[in-house]
Amino acid sequence: MDGDVEQKSSVGVIGAGIQGVCVSLNLIKKGFKVTIIDKDEPGKNSASYGNAGHFSPYASLSMNRPDILIDVPAMLLSATGPLALKWNYVPKMIPWFLKFIKNCTKKKMMHTAKYMHQILDLALPAYDELFQEIDISGLVESKGIIYFWTDKDLKSRELEINVRKELGVEQKLLKPHEIHDLEPHIKQIYHGGVLYPGARHARNPRKILIKLFDLFLKKGGKFKKENVEKINFSSDDKPLIKTSSNLYTFDKAVIACGAFSKKLTDQTNEKIPLDTERGYHVHFKGYDNLLSRPVIFLNRGFGITPMEQGLRVVGTVEFGGLHNPVSKKRILNLVNNAKYLFPELNDHDDEWLGFRPTLPDFLPVMGKSKNHKNLFYSFGHHHLGWTLGAISGKIVAGIIAKENTNLDLSAYSSSRFN
Ligand SMILES: Cc1cc2nc3c(=O)[nH]c(=O)nc-3n(C[C@H](O)[C@H](O)[C@H](O)COP(=O)(O)OP(=O)(O)OC[C@H]3O[C@@H](n4cnc5c(N)ncnc54)[C@H](O)[C@@H]3O)c2cc1C
Numbered sequence: 001m002d003g004d005v006e007q008k009s010s011v012g013v014i015g016a017g018i019q020g021v022c023v024s025l026n027l028i029k030k031g032f033k034v035t036i037i038d039k040d041e042p043g044k045n046s047a048s049y050g051n052a053g054h055f056s057p058y059a060s061l062s063m064n065r066p067d068i069l070i071d072v073p074a075m076l077l078s079a080t081g082p083l084a085l086k087w088n089y090v091p092k093m094i095p096w097f098l099k100f101i102k103n104c105t106k107k108k109m110m111h112t113a114k115y116m117h118q119i120l121d122l123a124l125p126a127y128d129e130l131f132q133e134i135d136i137s138g139l140v141e142s143k144g145i146i147y148f149w150t151d152k153d154l155k156s157r158e159l160e161i162n163v164r165k166e167l168g169v170e171q172k173l174l175k176p177h178e179i180h181d182l183e184p185h186i187k188q189i190y191h192g193g194v195l196y197p198g199a200r201h202a203r204n205p206r207k208i209l210i211k212l213f214d215l216f217l218k219k220g221g222k223f224k225k226e227n228v229e230k231i232n233f234s235s236d237d238k239p240l241i242k243t244s245s246n247l248y249t250f251d252k253a254v255i256a257c258g259a260f261s262k263k264l265t266d267q268t269n270e271k272i273p274l275d276t277e278r279g280y281h282v283h284f285k286g287y288d289n290l291l292s293r294p295v296i297f298l299n300r301g302f303g304i305t306p307m308e309q310g311l312r313v314v315g316t317v318e319f320g321g322l323h324n325p326v327s328k329k330r331i332l333n334l335v336n337n338a339k340y341l342f343p344e345l346n347d348h349d350d351e352w353l354g355f356r357p358t359l360p361d362f363l364p365v366m367g368k369s370k371n372h373k374n375l376f377y378s379f380g381h382h383h384l385g386w387t388l389g390a391i392s393g394k395i396v397a398g399i400i401a402k403e404n405t406n407l408d409l410s411a412y413s414s415s416r417f418n
Contacts, residue, residue, distance in 0.1 A: 009033070009251035011400065012241050014228050014264065016042035018205075018386055019378045020256035021213050022393025025130065028219045030401050035250070036216070037243060039227035043209040047258050050281050050354040051386045052314040053202035053305050054145055054294055057124055058169045059384055060117035061160050062362035063317075064103040075301075080337060082301025084330055086320025093319055096275045099360035110163075112362050115411040116384070117167045119391050124200065126390035134211040142200045143293040148179055148193030150299050157298065161194065170198050185290040186341050190297075201294045204308045205386060224248075228257075231267050237374055252374040252400060259322060259355035261379040265414075270370050272414050274380055277356040278318040280330050282338075282348040285310035290342055302337050309350070313338040317356075326353045358382040366396050366412040376400055377414055 009032055013024045016038035024034045036042075043049045075083040103112070131140070149157055164171055174193040179186070182195070202208055217223065226243035231253065234240055239253035255264050259276040288306035296303040302315025315337070316330045331351045339345050359365065359380045369375035378396045381388045398405055410416075 010035070011252045011254060012037060012239065012248055012250035013254045013256055014038075014241065015256035015258060015261075015379075016040075016213065016223070017046045017048040017256065017258050018209055018389035019048075019258065019381065019392055020254070021209060021216060022130070022389045023254055023256060023378050023396045024221055024393075025212055025216045025219070026393045026397030027400060028216060028221050030397060032400070033220075034216070035222040035224060035248070037224045037226055037228055037241065037248070039225070041225065042213045042223075043206040045352075047354045047356060047385060048209050048389075049206045050352045051205055052281070052294060052303050052312065053205050053307060054303075054387065055124060055127065055140075055200040055202070056145065056196070056384060056387045057120045057198055058164060058171065058196040059387070060113045060120055060167055060169065061109070061163045062112050062116060062382070064100060064112055064360070064362045065109045065159065066104055066106055067159060069101065069104055080300050080333065082315055082317055084316060084318040084320075084327065086318065086324045086327070089319060089321040089324060092321060093275060096273055096360055099273055103361045108361065111411070113163055113167060115363055115408075117169075118407060119388055119395070120384070123387050123391045124198070126394050129394075130212060130390050134215055136208065136211070139203050139208055140200055141203060141293065144195050144197040145199040145201065145294045145296070146174065146179065146182065146193055146195050147296045147298055148174070148190035149297070150189065151191045157192070157194075169196070171196055183291060183293070183295060186295065187343065189341070199294075201305055202386070203306070207308075228264065231255075231264055231375070233372055233374075237372055239372070239375055252376065254376045254378060254396065254400070256378045258379055258385070259357035261357065261377070265369075265377070268369055268371055268375060270414055272365060272417055273360055274357060274365075275319075276322055277358050277382065278316065278320050279314065279354050279356055280316050280318075280326075280334055281312050281314045281350070281352045281354070282331060282334055283307075283309045283312055283350045284338065284345050284348050287311045287342070287345060290344075297337070297341060300337050300340075302334060304338060304341070311338070311342075311345070313348075322355060326351065356382050357385065361416075363411055364388065364392065365414045366392055367399055367409060367414065370415045370418065
């Protein structure tokens with residue numbers, strides 16, 4: 001009976017990225033009345049549009065690990081490396097960095113890995129449920145993902161391989177000739193690699209997002225293209241959402257604004273240390289026939305995915321907040337790195353900057369807000385928010401519907417930061 005009352009409730013979901021759309025779709029299937037509010041058209045320019053398209057269920061080991069602290073200075077100094085800073089933002093980010101350093105112990109690394117693995121393991125089956133209702137032909141490939149490296153970095157690679165082995169992740173170590181057999185067009189600079197056979201990739205993440213969004217509309221969902229400026233709460237703790245042009249009252253609300261969520265969570269008196277790792281992509285149109293599956297060159301920390309748009313070259317972790325301009329140097333770095341692997345590449349298009357939403361312990365925030373019983377969160381999925389869209393949507397919708405679960409969700413609660 002309680003469930004019936006819950007499921008007639010209205011829910012306002014702020015954000016039409018992969019997180020917002022998947023939670024909305026799961027809610028509407030349960031009978032909630034759902035309105036998505038986004039300042040843009042879904043997937044127009046968000047992280048859910050421009051990502052590398054990897055569905056990476058193996059990627060439970062995150063960046064908070066003991067060896068990263070030793071590697072950072074060299075990575076920052078390297079002209080071809082993956083890491084960059086916008087110096088004007090460094091003072092603002094110091095509290096985040098300090099929390100991150102505390103999360104780099106072996107124990108914290110394994111805590112993150114365990115709780116990432118819990119949801120990553122369910123990520124593809126959750127997508128398969130959603131994909132039963134849309135036509136994804138030509139949009140998702142199941143050919144695995146290859147990481148390769150030169151000898152130089154073997155120690156860090158061993159750590160990743162061992163942790164994944166411990167967690168039971170399917171992986172196949174590759175000798176150079178095996179990499180060549182799988183991807184014959186890459187210049188043979190590598191000395192070893194690993195194939196994650198269970199991984200998939202999207203040939204156009206935005207098209208998939210829009211198909212899911214259209215399904216949401218078809219099921220009776222509503223969409224408002226408005227910027228959310230404020231969240232307040234009524235005397236009975238119902239969310240009041242003020243946009244640039246309207247004030248909406250819902251029974252419940254979900255914040256799913258990716259890296260932009262902090263602007264709203266700060267208004268609820270919760271200090272959630274969300275920040276962003278900026279990343280870039282460029283396209284080499286017409287060259288997608290050079291690869292069969294995504295590859296990542298670990299020494300230089302960038303990847304290339306064959307997509308409808310051509311080869312999408314993706315990479316960089318740049319700490320610089322949400323408002324600094326695009327770094328031309330980072331774009332050039334990606335272009336040069338791509339040409340290092342594929343000397344035949346010519347002009348590139350579409351220089352894109354996106355914002356990974358990242359907490360210092362590299363776990364997402366999913367669940368109820370600490371201070372408001374009708375407010376819920378789904379953000380902070382860092383490098384894996386595309387992979388985790390469907391499963392997070394299922395989990396958060398389940399929490400809102402007060403369903404039982406045998407998952408341990410405490411590690412994703414926002415109250416872990418208090
Ligand atoms: C370069 C790069 C490569 C990546 N590659 C991968 C990958 O291969 N695999 C993977 O799993 N993940 C990848 N990721 C991570 C993944 O893309 C993100 O974690 C994920 O897309 C985040 O989804 P989201 O819905 O939380 O946020 P977003 O996609 O950022 O969506 C947030 C939405 O909220 C809206 N919004 C924000 N503020 C407001 C407001 N005030 N009012 C109204 N609307 C608002 C925005 O307009 C946007 O539509 C990558 C990210 C980057 C940057």
